[in-house]
Amino acid sequence: MAVGLIILAVFTAILALILRPALRLINGRMSRKRAFGFFHPYTNDGGGGERVLWCAVRALQEESPDLDCVVYTGDHDATPESLIGRALDRFGVKLLFPPKVVHLYKRKWIEETTYPHFTMIGQSLGSVYLAWEALCKFTPSYYFDTSGYAFTYPLARMFGCRVIGYTHYPTISTDMLSRVRQRSSMYNNDALIAKSIWLSRGKIIYYTLFSWMYGIVGSCAHLAMVNSTWTKSHIEKLWGISDRIKRVYPPCDTSGLQALPLERPAENPVIISVAQFRPEKAHSLQLEAFSAAIKKLGSSMKKPKLQFVGSCRNKSDEERLQMLKEKAVELNVDKHVEFYKNLTYRDLVAHLGSAVAGIHSMIDEHFGISVVEYMAAGAIPIAHNSAGPKMDIVLDEDGEKTGFLACTIEEYADAILSIIRMPDEERLKMAAAARTRASKFSEQRFYQDFKAAVLPILFHLSK
Structure with a gap:
């Protein structure tokens, strides 16, 4: 006292x-x-x-x-x-x-x-x-x-x-x-x-x-x-x-992102993570979940790629980014992980346009602009099951599921696997529903x- x-x-x-x-x-x-x-x-x-x-x-x-x-x-x-x-x-x-x-x-x-x-x-x-x-x-x-x-x-x-x-x-x-x-x-x-x-x-x-x-x-x-x-x-x-x-x-730039085609390249499906390299964004959890998903994939399955896209505000963020790179090596997934720092908006859109899924893992994310961007761009969201994503964003649209909510490493890994294994027709249906939902958060x-x-x-x- x-x-x-x-x-x-x-x-x-x-x-x-x-x-x-x-x-x-x-x-x-x-x-x-x-x-x-x-x-x-x-x-x-x-x-x-x-x-x-x-x-x-x-x-x-x-x-x-x-x-x-x-x-x-x-x-x-x-x-x-x-x-x-x-x-x-x-x-x-x-x-x-x-x-x-x-x-x-x-x-x-x-x-x-x-x-x-x-x-x-x-x-x-x-x-x-x-x-x-x-x-x-x-x-x-x-x-x-x-x-x-x-x-x-x-x-x-x-x-x-x-x-x-x-x-x-x-x-x-x-x-x-x-x-x-x-x-x-x-x-x-x-x-x-x-x-x-x-x-x-x-x-x-x-x-x-x-x-x-x-x-x-x-x-x-x-x-x-x-x-x-x-x-x-x-x-x-x-x-x-x-x-x-x-x-x-x-x-959220839903109108610009909605112009992207929903079809995605079949080889090496891309999972994107868009967030500043801050501690609360929990990038390490994403890496561990990705590693767990890779281990569960059979040898005949296409290996996904995880792309981290974010900005660094200061020296602490730079150090955090370096630690993530080292962790990727430690988990033996560095060949499947890419890091992009301080991209222009045009380059960000290009990356979103090639991703089948977008991952987000901050607990009690107040809203979650990146989650909306995933949905508008046609990338199925895997977001944390709390706050903004849970209450406002990743909700059913006309009875159709728009994405996945997760908390643990296992839940995130399972969601990654579900999207990778999803038939194209099913993925396109979910991506279309997610895109419609995202339009409610337009500029x-x-x-x-x-x-x-x-x-x-x-x-x-x-x-």
């Missing part, structure tokens, strides 16, 4: 130090500009969050072309020209005009490596410091957080901004608390803590206090958009502002729902 109170005291003290000068600035020393300010410190992460950023920018450029779109980024080489090119090359999103850029130099304060312990509270307080730098450099009328830094919302409100957030996943959830109570070891619950009843109890107190603080700061949003049914249920419970929460499914649907959610804020029709 003492640790929790210390954390809370530090948080309160830092906010007090920051918000006192903010009040003076609002009272006349700093004027707000009629613009949208997008708080997205990593504009080169290549994930679904970055796609949401560029589609949100595009939607607001269409709706309010008279207002500037300003991107706060910690990538120092980012320029308006490079960002408009990146949006097109990596995601196929054509912006109407280049966004303005505000460079941030305090990004190290939100990096997880800065906080080996108490990472969540450290990054959260660090985001307040980073947002302080951002808002001092440029204060927009509308502060738009597209990265999930809810602790910045009170600060943005003190600067007089209308606060809009797009939450991809809650910083903390009841599922995380449950795992600590059950003493389950995972990427966000160290084995040392999981083995100790006292450390686990201490972490439960820490998580409980943090979730209370998270609820307070999150409730400061004028509008909170969430990306899935699972995320919506958690945010409603934590923030207590159900009237200001809107579910807006993330944009067009995102633009439609996004604008419907944001327009009341733009015209000050909401609270």
